Amino acid sequence: MSAIFPKWTNKLPLMIIIGGTLTAGAVTAGVWYYFTPKYFRVGYQPIQPVAFSHATHAGQLGMDCRYCHSTVEKSWFSNIPSSSTCMNCHNQVLKDDPRLALVRESAATGKPIPWVQIHRVPDFVYFNHSVHVNRGISCVECHGRVDQMEEVYHAKSLSMSFCLDCHNDPASKVRPADKITDLGWTPSEDPNEAAKRQEAFGKKYVHDFRIESMNNCSACHR
Amino acid sequence: MSEVATHTKVPATPLELMREPLVANQRSFGWISDRVSAVTEGKTPKWWWAAFVPSLCLLGLLGAMLYYQIATGVGVWGNQHPTMWGWDIVNFVWWIGIGHAGTLISAILYLLRQKWRTAVNRAAEAMTIFAVMCAGIYPAIHVGRVWFDWWLFPIPTYQGLWPQFRSPLMWDVFAVSTYFTVSVLFWYVGLIPDLAMLRDRAKTKLKQFLFGLFSFGWTGSNRHWSNYEKAYLILAGLSTPLVLSVHSIVSLDFSVSQLPGWHTTIFPPYFVAGAVFSGFGMVLTLLIPLRSMCHLEDIITKRHIDVMCKVTLATGCIVSYAYIMEFIIAWYSGSAMERFHFMNRALGPMWWGWVMMMSCNMLVPQLFWFKKIRQNLVVVWILSIFVNIGMWFERFVIVVVGLYRDFLPSSWDYYKPTWVDVCTYLGTFGLFFTLFLLFMRFLPMIAVSEIKGVTPQADPHHPEAGATGGHS
Numbered sequence: 001m002s003a004i005f006p007k008w009t010n011k012l013p014l015m016i017i018i019g020g021t022l023t024a025g026a027v028t029a030g031v032w033y034y035f036t037p038k039y040f041r042v043g044y045q046p047i048q049p050v051a052f053s054h055a056t057h058a059g060q061l062g063m064d065c066r067y068c069h070s071t072v073e074k075s076w077f078s079n080i081p082s083s084s085t086c087m088n089c090h091n092q093v094l095k096d097d098p099r100l101a102l103v104r105e106s107a108a109t110g111k112p113i114p115w116v117q118i119h120r121v122p123d124f125v126y127f128n129h130s131v132h133v134n135r136g137i138s139c140v141e142c143h144g145r146v147d148q149m150e151e152v153y154h155a156k157s158l159s160m161s162f163c164l165d166c167h168n169d170p171a172s173k174v175r176p177a178d179k180i181t182d183l184g185w186t187p188s189e190d191p192n193e194a195a196k197r198q199e200a201f202g203k204k205y206v207h208d209f210r211i212e213s214m215n216n217c218s219a220c221h222r
Numbered sequence: 223m224s225e226v227a228t229h230t231k232v233p234a235t236p237l238e239l240m241r242e243p244l245v246a247n248q249r250s251f252g253w254i255s256d257r258v259s260a261v262t263e264g265k266t267p268k269w270w271w272a273a274f275v276p277s278l279c280l281l282g283l284l285g286a287m288l289y290y291q292i293a294t295g296v297g298v299w300g301n302q303h304p305t306m307w308g309w310d311i312v313n314f315v316w317w318i319g320i321g322h323a324g325t326l327i328s329a330i331l332y333l334l335r336q337k338w339r340t341a342v343n344r345a346a347e348a349m350t351i352f353a354v355m356c357a358g359i360y361p362a363i364h365v366g367r368v369w370f371d372w373w374l375f376p377i378p379t380y381q382g383l384w385p386q387f388r389s390p391l392m393w394d395v396f397a398v399s400t401y402f403t404v405s406v407l408f409w410y411v412g413l414i415p416d417l418a419m420l421r422d423r424a425k426t427k428l429k430q431f432l433f434g435l436f437s438f439g440w441t442g443s444n445r446h447w448s449n450y451e452k453a454y455l456i457l458a459g460l461s462t463p464l465v466l467s468v469h470s471i472v473s474l475d476f477s478v479s480q481l482p483g484w485h486t487t488i489f490p491p492y493f494v495a496g497a498v499f500s501g502f503g504m505v506l507t508l509l510i511p512l513r514s515m516c517h518l519e520d521i522i523t524k525r526h527i528d529v530m531c532k533v534t535l536a537t538g539c540i541v542s543y544a545y546i547m548e549f550i551i552a553w554y555s556g557s558a559m560e561r562f563h564f565m566n567r568a569l570g571p572m573w574w575g576w577v578m579m580m581s582c583n584m585l586v587p588q589l590f591w592f593k594k595i596r597q598n599l600v601v602v603w604i605l606s607i608f609v610n611i612g613m614w615f616e617r618f619v620i621v622v623v624g625l626y627r628d629f630l631p632s633s634w635d636y637y638k639p640t641w642v643d644v645c646t647y648l649g650t651f652g653l654f655f656t657l658f659l660l661f662m663r664f665l666p667m668i669a670v671s672e673i674k675g676v677t678p679q680a681d682p683h684h685p686e687a688g689a690t691g692g693h694s
Contacts, residue, residue, distance in 0.1 A: 004421070004434040036380040161382030 037159040045153035046116040050102050058147040058183075065139060065146075065181040072139075076128040080115050083107040118154055119143070126222045135209040136174035140183040141166065147183045163220065170211050171202030244338055244676045246520040251674050254521065258416075258668045259423055261516045266663065269515055274659045280652025287646040288363060296366045300639040304628045309643040310364040312617040313650065315472055316500070317357035318398065319493075319613060322469060323501025324350025325405055328412070329461035332454075338529055340672040341522045345512070345662070346505050347409040352657040353504070354402045356650040361394070390474035397471040401464050408457045414440050415450065416666040469497040476620060482563040483624040486551060492544035496616060499537035499583070502530050503609030510603045512662065521668055524597060531596040534609060538587030541616070545584060559629065567623050571636060575619045582612020 033039060057063050066072060068081035083106040090100055106113045119142075121127045133139075139146065144155025156162060166173050179185045187197035205211075214220075245254065291298050301308040324347040331339040362371050374395045376384055385392045418440035421433035440446055473493035476484040506527070513522040552564040567576050586608045589595050596602060627634045661667070674680055 004430045005439075010439075038380070157380070159380040159382075161380055164382045 037157040037162075041154050041159075042157055043153055044118060045151055046118065048116055048151060049114055051099055051151070053150045054146045054152060055148055055150050072129045073133050074130055076126075076130060078129045083113055118152055119158065121158060125220050127220070133180055134177070135170075135211055136177055136180070136205050137166075137170075138175055138180045138183065138185070141173055145183055160220075164215065167214050167219075170213065171206045172198060174202055174205040174209065174211070176201075176205075242523070242525045243678045244341065244523070244525070245673065245678070246523045248678065249520050250679075251677070254673055254677070255419060255423075255670055257518065257521070258666050258670050258673075259420060261518075261662065261667055262420065262664055263423070267515070270659060270663060273655065277652050277655035277659060280649055281656045282652070283645055284359075284649025284652050287642055287649050288359070291363060291642060291646070292368055296364060298640060298642040300637060300643050302635065302637070304630075304633050304635060305622055305625045305637040307621050307625060308637060309639050309647060310360045311475075312614070312621045313647050314357050314360035315617045315621070316614050317353045317360075317650065317654075318472060319469065319497035319500040319617075320504045320610075321350040321353035321357065321401075321405075321501065322465060322494075322497035323505045324348070324353075325401070325408070325461045325465045326498055326501065327505075328408055329458045330465060332458045333462060337676045338526055340669050340676050341526050342505060342509060342530070343672075344409070344412065344669045345509060345667050346501075347405060347412070348658060348661045348665075348667075349504060349508060350405050350501075351402070351409060352654050352661075354398065354405065355657070356654050358398065358402070359650065359653075361398075390471060390478045393471045394475060397464075397468045401468045404457065404461050404464055408454075408461055411450070411453050411457060412669055412672070413665065414438060415442065415671040416669065418442065419670060420666060465498075466494055469493045476624070481624060481628075482552075482557070482559040483548075483567065483620070486548065488544055488547060488551065492541060495537045495540035495544070496583075496613060499534060499541055499587075500610060500613035502534045502537065503606045503613065506530055506534070506602060506606035507610060508658070510599050510606070512667070516662070516667065518668065521673060524599075527599065527602060528593075528596045531590045531602060534606070535587050535590035538583060538590075538609070542584040542587075545580065563624070563627075566627055567619060570623070570627065572619075572623050572626070575615050575623055578615040579612055579619050582608045583616060586612065 057068075058065060068085055069078045070081070072078040083103045086100075086103050087107045090103060094100055102113055105111075132142075142156055142158065143152075146152055146155075175185065175187075186194050187201070188194040249257075299308060299310065301310070324343075327339045327346045328343045331343075362368060365371065365374075373379065373383075374385060374392075376387075385395075414437050417433050417437035421430055421437050424430045424433055470490035470493065473489035477486055477489040479485060509522055510527065513519055549564050549568075552560045555561075567573075586605055589601075589605060595605075622637050626637045
């Protein structure tokens with residue numbers, strides 16, 4: 001009987017094994033990289049209705065975050081300031097600037113500016129700002145260097161493992177309570193020295209702030 | 223040939239020690255190849271279509287039900303507090319139990335050198351695989367959000383979460399997927415020589431190509447056979463513990479919990495016996511009609527049916543023992559909840575489940591004590607269906623009756639399945655029979671190469687050895 005398959009097909013099993021391994025490897029690597037919040041969330045930067053710049057206000061002008069996000073210490077929720085807050089300055093600064101037209105209109109009519117929300121945890125997660133902010137956790141841990149952003153973007157993944165990484169080891173992240181909104185703050189200019197100091201006072205703050213490592217599921221999924 | 227081999231005189235076996243041959247009517251090797259291949263090579267019989275079309279419709283029903291359930295949510299089922307496990311788990315355990323005969327026949331009986339297994343192992347293994355597929359549907363969809371099923375596996379995800387390794391539900395994932403993989407491998411390795419036979423007989427280019435592809439270039443050389451035998455033995459060794467482990471672990475889903483009626487040490491062996499019992503029930507249900515439809519009476523002989531009835535009887539007795547023992551344990555434990563549960567099982571509002579289970583699983587198999595009954599295929603077939611029904615009710619009794627009256631009488635509630643439950647269950651029959659019918663139509667339903675090894679003339683001491691044997 002004549003051969004059904006040409007001779008090269010003898011190499012087929014080897015080719016399938018090698019090809020399969022490569023494909024599986026590529027798929028795994030692809031999923032690993034692309035299918036995580038690190039990839040699909042970080043960098044999200046919607047266009048806001050008003051070209052408000054944190055770099056100008058919080059960076060150059062050195063405004064404290066809490067001037068605008070005033071509830072962040074008292075509530076689970078961090079508010080977005082109403083346009084009357086803006087008008088405290090902008091009824092003098094850039095009074096007639098067209099970029100601020102919407103702000104003025106909103107302040108006059110009371111209709112809020114439709115800011116686009118950037119950070120959001122799913123409904124099944126309970127999150128609380130005041131717990132963190134009052135326990136020496138800075139905005140920068142979860143929002144990145146907002147004071148350098150022209151327009152706010154999603155800087156951290158805010159995935160569950162991101163939350164847990166800190167909950168497992170809060171001592172490496174806590175800082176003095178008055179440095180919470182000082183996003184550029186480090187314990188020292190010198191990185192080695194900084195690590196040493198962080199280790200020293202980290203333990204102390206964890207004790208003083210009575211931080212327990214909240215890892216039970218119901219801390220966040222209530 | 224026959225001049226070369228000088229037969230040493232072997233004393234003839236006394237008549238009362240003679241066993242009925244495994245292939246009746248002194249069929250030759252060639253006849254066996256022709257007969258089994260005829261099922262796949264001949265024209266599609268009318269009865270096949272008559273069975274296939276309804277199966278396909280039921281399969282469509284399954285698809286529709288799964289779509290509806292996934293799109294809407296698990297609420298379309300009758301599962302409702304306190305009966306949070308309903309038909310989904312009942313059917314899962316039922317199907318997975320049916321999947322036990324295959325590997326038992328192919329692995330354990332192989333290692334025990336039970337030669338009669340060769341006539342039924344291929345079909346039983348196929349049945350196993352398809353039953354496990356039907357079973358696998360249930361855990362996959364009852365989690366609700368099926369697109370997260372991959373969380374069942376220990377994969378490092380961005381939640382930083384691992385599955386709960388202390389949970390028997392987790393062990394189940396491994397047990398069932400291992401079982402499925404090994405069963406498929408075992409079945410496939412056994413198929414290779416027979417696929418090569420079909421390739422060599424094939425008339426069309428397409429068939430030659432397909433069978434050639436799937437027989438991996440089998441030539442029947444000595445080296446191939448020796449590798450094959452080794453692989454088969456290793457797989458048999460691997461599957462043997464699996465036969466026992468899978469249903470033991472399924473039973474742990476229940477017995478590791480703290481619920482009266484579930485929390486018993488008797489469960490693992492009792493579940494394994496029940497699984498083998500139901501598996502053989504299903505093998506009988508399938509093979510009795512098949513052997514006459516496909517004219518395989520000389521290969522699947524009455525002796526085979528007889529032996530399978532005896533296995534059913536033996537395992538039926540083991541489960542009956544377990545049923546009675548459960549009551550004795552409940553009484554002996556002195557635990558009020560445990561006693562209440564068993565009284566409720568027999569006398570509560572769902573007494574009918576228990577009665578069905580006891581009559582089908584305990585009383586019906588007792589009829590297999592009688593040779594007359596074991597030889598009457600119509601009766602055996604009907605009884606085998608009772609075994610299937612009884613085993614379904616056993617799982618119903620364990621799952622639903624175990625739950626619907628919990629510790630808090632105010633939450634007691636009667637359980638009713640919805641039409642979606644019923645249609646999904648019917649649909650799994652569609653999947654099962656569609657696959658099985660495709661299998662028997664397109665693949666050799668009987669292990670041809672192995673069957674030849676157990677014919678009388680394959681025995682080197684047989685006076686006709688080599689004389690009538692053809693090439694395999």
